[in-house]
Amino acid sequence: MKLRDIIRETQAYYCLDCGKCTAVCPVAAHSETFSPRLTVLHALLGHNGGRPAGRLLGDCLTCGLCTEVCPSAVRYLSFTQMLRREMAETGSPPACSHGGVLTSLMRLQARKLEGRRGHDWVPAEARWAETGPLLYFTGCLPYYEVCFAELGASPLQTARDVLAVLNGLGATPVLLDDELCCGHDLYWNGDEDDARRLAERGAAAIAAAGAETVVSACPECVHALRDLWPALGVATGFRALHLSEYLAERGAAGELGLAVLPGRATYHDSCRLARQLGVVEAPRASLRTIYGSGFREMERHGREAVCCGTSGWLQCDAVSRRLQAERLREAAATGAATLVTACPKCRIHFLCAQGGESDDEVKGLRIRDYASVVREAMEGGEAFGDTA
């Protein structure tokens, strides 16, 4: 796609050069080189062939705060994604952290035609099925369990907690024996071909299981299944819901008999859930029930919430770290002892950053996944030894 077409498609030519995007951009606040406004300007003026120089394109978190404030409705996220796609095709995709191994594993899943993965992590007492109307899409949690063991986060515990919550609602969800990556990261990093491969095979597997509703505890998976797969031309005959949406739909607060948990807690909105999917209220509904008057909002929350600092395993750096540290201090400032997030990636990033912080209140924060909190409340608030 030509740059001209990208500009037209994303309405970049509507840019008024007003600078509101740069004012709210969390990266621009800490980086001396990055500015959404300038990136668009360079494209419009054709500087450097219209492509942002060097790492700038990978610096964008695609968090979407800029599009929230843009008076001209420039589709900046699509603009970034399309430019990345162009750069990937011309041989210079943006750099990834962790040596690129997570992205490499995604591509291998997209391309490799053999092999199936098992469900070793599923507890014996859990109820699950191979076919049925409700499907639980675990996403990358098993990979994170392997790759981030040193964080002590046990990402797979989140998956066990989701299963327990769904079982608690009387549901017996389908677990796919050959579940593949949702393709979210590859799409946003510009590798649409591999994202489409994953979408095609993923949609076929979900269809084969007969699922009508797909639930995930990962906002990126939900975003991919609901928005990106159709955008990649892959038809889906199911609804994709975040766990919090599913619980809200089921009126779960009453149905699950959630207990009140002691202490104060606050909630971090993930970019994908709050802005791309517009899910702000659903998780809060459960958390207000669980924590009662102990639930506090951070200064920046809902659609104005700030990103956890990294997305798509793109290049993590000093700016990421500063965003994370800032967000953790913001959470601690509410007086909360628990920071709840409904995105496994946000949780991993915060846990990683927390390890290097010296502030006692930040160090004392318990960073938990939404599903784990719900499960604990559902089971009466008793301590579960291995609950994250």
Place this chain on the structure above:
Amino acid sequence: MPESLWQPKSLAQLQQALLEDRAFLEFPEGGHFVLQNLQDSPCRSACPAGVDVKGYVGLIAQGRFQEALDLVRRACPLPGVCGRICTHPCELACQRSELDDAVAVRLLKRFIADWELAHGARGIPRAERRRAENVAVIGSGPAGLAAALDLARLGYGVTVFEAEASPGGMLAQVIPGYRLPRDILAAEIAAIAGAGVEFRTGVRIGQDLSLEDLRGQGFAAVVIAVGMPLGRHLEVQGEKDYAGVYDCVSFLRREHTAPRDHRGEKLLVIGGGMSAMDAARTGVRLGFDSVQVVYRRTRDEMPAIEVDVVEAVAEGVELVFLAGPRRILGEDGRVTGLECDRMKLVAADESGRPRPVPIRGSDFTLPADVIVEAISQRSDLSFLPRALDFEVGAWSNLVTDPVTMATRVPWAFACGDVVTGPDTVVGAMAQGHVAARSVHAFLRGQPLTRPALAPPLEAQVRNRLPRKQARVPASSLDPAERGGFDEVERGYDVAAAMVEAARCMRCGPCEDCLVCASDCRHRHVMLAAPGTGPGAAAEPFEPVLIRVPADREEFPLQDAPRRVTLRWQPRGGRAAKGAARDAAPGELGLELTPLVCAVEEPLCRGCGDCLLACPYEAIRLEERGEGRPLVAVVQTERCRGCGTCVTACPTQAMHPGWFSHRGVLEQIDKLLAGAADLKAEDGSHEPRLLLISCNWCFPMSEALAATLPAGTRSLRLLCTGRVHPSFVTRAFEAGADGVFVAGCAKGECHYGGGNERLLATAASLRGALNLIGLAPERFEARLFPTGSAEAVVAAVQDFEAGLRRAGALRLATAAILPLEVSL
């Protein structure tokens, strides 16, 4: 073409120019670089000639024998000779001796020399004649040969004059053939001749030609390396009265040129040094009924090296200690015996050895038919014209400036035994190097200097010792079979040499040996930098690598190199720089990359993972102000460039100076791309397999490597702790059917615990590969004891059999996504 327009066309030329001070590297921030590594490994520091021991031992371990020999010949023109008779001070300094035995450096040098001869000697490349001046070298012993070769390499016309019929000096005349076969010596001298040195034998300066004649014939400088070819006498009673009394040099020379039958006779050798052992062991071979060595002190004080004494005793030589010669006895004009005093040892004399004094009335007589006085040697300087101002010392030595080897005659320099008195081969060669350098400076009108010697490595670099592994023994001829002058010691074969070389612990930093160059896929040289500011050469140096820009295209690197300027002068020498500055200096931009790892600060999130991974505690975290994350900082003086931190860093903020994360991924793509045609469509599947192994521990001969499965592509890393999970996943993406990683056994890692890190990486990676349904037989990481290349090959063969059973790994597309950019 005026010299000022000179431009380096190759790495070798650049090195040479830097060595000659014709060029230097200038940094934007000030300060110059000259080619000298100021931190040598202990073995190299101990070598008088400065042979890069660690470098060539490393090359032997990799089976790169010709390159090893080339490296030796940079400083030692006689590898086959030194491989046999060098007193190997390097082995005495070898740090491995703290653990078990020193690395058998001498035998390894002998091995490559023999290997070259057995494979059709390539010899020494002919040196290009670049300068008008001719230099005469008088004497063709080791000092003269070293000086001659150095001068030829500097571009001069060099002629060596030798009084005897064949060149080699004492090596040809006196050293017995059972220690140094003459065909070895002849081959090495032929190699030096092949480099462009002319030999004129049978020309005795002082008789056939005078020193002034040489000047008249156009020799602009003369190197006097005539040695000490005459023996000394004891000056005891009866010495001159009877036939059968010889000095050692005369005895050996005579018996070497015209051996006689001494059956039925008794030999007495007086002295405890190496020539005494040579005389005694030669005596055994000449058929003497008995051979006794008479020495004033005891075995502990003998200057001869241990192995010679052991072999002498094994061959039947009897050692008589604490015996001081008093009088030579004879009858009818022939010697019959030696009268000795029994000695006792008292406090040490100025030589540091206990002083022997006679015990009154203890005299005894040893019967003898031949007596050899192996006590010392002297020179023959009768050829020096009286008109010239040479100074001769008390020991008949030619006096020179101890630093520059200059005599009082401006165009004459001297080196070797004639200056030092009888010394070792390697000591003589060391002097030859200095003399050549001074001749060069003299002819170029530069002041005579010698570069400061590199101080030996202060702190021990290795922080963990590898597992004990004894030195590989070399066999020797059974004493019962040593009738003639056949060589006694047998050298190593290929396998033994590679295993022995792999025992080297590689103390100290990179030494420009280029061992790693072929693996890194780019060439670099070691330079040392003075502190900042002009003329700060005396300041501490930090090791750096310099890369030749021509290599960039083929092997691109993404580490951020620094720009430096190479400048050169019409007349070299930094001392002459002020005067020459305005003449016609030239310059050339170069890129310089530190050997050490460096942190790209904007990428560093201060997690400290690198700090935990570094085997050398070379990384610390520094503050960068309020609200900013800590930043990792590499302490360059500690960093050894192993790259372990590069793998540990989650954000790729850590860059090694040489091969980056991306650089390794590119190598993987390249290696596997070449094997694409191995996957046949008809089902006769030839598995593609990537073998990642430790660079140091599994030297593999070509023959052994040939037994690896055909689809194997090999990637060697300096340390398998460097293996990043993405190396393996990238290999699968690139189409590998399997990946096998061979690390060294626990406790044997050159970099500490790299092998343990490999196991940890492999365990978590296996979990991830399992999740994507990759059959477990497609990935394996195993540790093998050092030197067990056969076991590695066998394991890879088994692994490949498993891949055949598993079938081809089918991918939806063969297109490899381009690598990410990190700018």
